[in-house]
Amino acid sequence: xxxxxxxxxxxxxxxxxxxxxxxxxxxxxxxxxxxxxxxxxxxxxxxxxxxxxxxxxxxxxxxxxxxxxxxxxxxxxxxxxxxxxxxxxxxxxxxxxxxxxxxxxxxxxxxxxxxxxxxxxxxxxxxxxxxxxxxxxxxxxxxxxxxxxxxxxxxxxxxxxxxxxxxxxxxxxxxxxxxxxxxxxxxxxxxxxxxxxxxxxxxxxxxxxxxxxxxxxxxxxxxxxxxxxxx
Numbered sequence: 001x002x003x004x005x006x007x008x009x010x011x012x013x014x015x016x017x018x019x020x021x022x023x024x025x026x027x028x029x030x031x032x033x034x035x036x037x038x039x040x041x042x043x044x045x046x047x048x049x050x051x052x053x054x055x056x057x058x059x060x061x062x063x064x065x066x067x068x069x070x071x072x073x074x075x076x077x078x079x080x081x082x083x084x085x086x087x088x089x090x091x092x093x094x095x096x097x098x099x100x101x102x103x104x105x106x107x108x109x110x111x112x113x114x115x116x117x118x119x120x121x122x123x124x125x126x127x128x129x130x131x132x133x134x135x136x137x138x139x140x141x142x143x144x145x146x147x148x149x150x151x152x153x154x155x156x157x158x159x160x161x162x163x164x165x166x167x168x169x170x171x172x173x174x175x176x177x178x179x180x181x182x183x184x185x186x187x188x189x190x191x192x193x194x195x196x197x198x199x200x201x202x203x204x205x206x207x208x209x210x211x212x213x214x215x216x217x218x219x220x221x222x223x224x225x226x227x228x229x230x231x
Contacts, residue, residue, distance in 0.1 A: 047078035104166035155182030
């Protein structure tokens with residue numbers, strides 16, 4: 001029988017975060033953005049109806065989403081704006097800044113390095129990597145570009161957990177392998193390709209071409225409907 005002192009326990013907050021469905025997690029940043037705007041406007045309390053109305057959502061959906069948070073609202077009053085902001089930031093892990101490495105100092109990589117909003121979302125890109133001798137040694141938006149060969153060793157020494165891939169598709173798998181070798185536990189992949197990653201490493205793919213395909217098709221369908229209505 002395993003001794004109780006050797007049983008690995010999962011913190012209650014971590015267990016709750018793991019249980020939140022992905023669609024709910026994807027709505028949380030929208031709630032957070034609206035709540036920050038409400039706070040700027042001087043609002044101290046907000047109802048689900050008002051918050052959902054700002055985002056064009058069903059209030060019942062917002063109420064259901066907030067059951068995943070460690071906060072309770074008041075009947076006919078709603079939630080404290082600042083308290084709800086803190087609860088969402090804690091749920092998403094945005095109240096604890098995590099260091100990240102970025103690979104690919106091209107146009108996309110430079111744009112990501114220049115986006116200051118990542119700090120508000122708990123992400124701090126501490127170094128960039130590339131294989132281009134013309135980029136190595138340079139500084140992009142205050143972040144140094146290092147040789148890709150140094151990534152795994154630095155990741156282990158600095159205990160960096162998150163890697164961002166902003167390379168062409170052909171180089172993405174090699175970069176992912178280096179990140180895994182360096183002990184990174186999560187990869188944010190902007191390269192338009194699928195990666196072969198061990199199951200213990202988390203991957204979130206940002207395929208811009210897929211998003212553009214959906215937007216283009218919806219625009220085409222809307223134009224066709226407008227022509228039909230006006231024809």
